[in-house]
Amino acid sequence: xxxxxxxxxxxxxxxxxxxxxxxxxxxxxxxxxxxxxxxxxxxxxxxxxxxxxxxxxxxxxxxxxxxxxxxxxxxxxxxxxxxxxxxxxxxxxxxxxxxxxxxxxxxxxxxxxxxxxxxxxxxxx
Numbered sequence: 001x002x003x004x005x006x007x008x009x010x011x012x013x014x015x016x017x018x019x020x021x022x023x024x025x026x027x028x029x030x031x032x033x034x035x036x037x038x039x040x041x042x043x044x045x046x047x048x049x050x051x052x053x054x055x056x057x058x059x060x061x062x063x064x065x066x067x068x069x070x071x072x073x074x075x076x077x078x079x080x081x082x083x084x085x086x087x088x089x090x091x092x093x094x095x096x097x098x099x100x101x102x103x104x105x106x107x108x109x110x111x112x113x114x115x116x117x118x119x120x121x122x123x124x125x
Contacts, residue, residue, distance in 0.1 A: 004053040009038035022113040035064030059085035070102040
């Protein structure tokens, strides 16, 4: 059985590398370092009839915000998006993103790799 695919998007190179390394034992991992690159990689993967199961998405990217990218991903396919943020987001904003099916979960940085793996697995179930 093929491993699920996780797309990780973070504009901090060290975090992107760390998340990808933690995930690659259990998942096929794609990475993107900007909102635009995330959408392009997601679209390209879908056009090749390959599924992306989970997107780990930083909230504050250099070229966009994670809430905007999360809703675009929802419109493109059926990946389950987990937002990562170094900032405490307003509860109303998070609830709105969840009720609009843009995200399934949010994690506040710093994130332990064990928690990251647990949350990705939970999103897949």
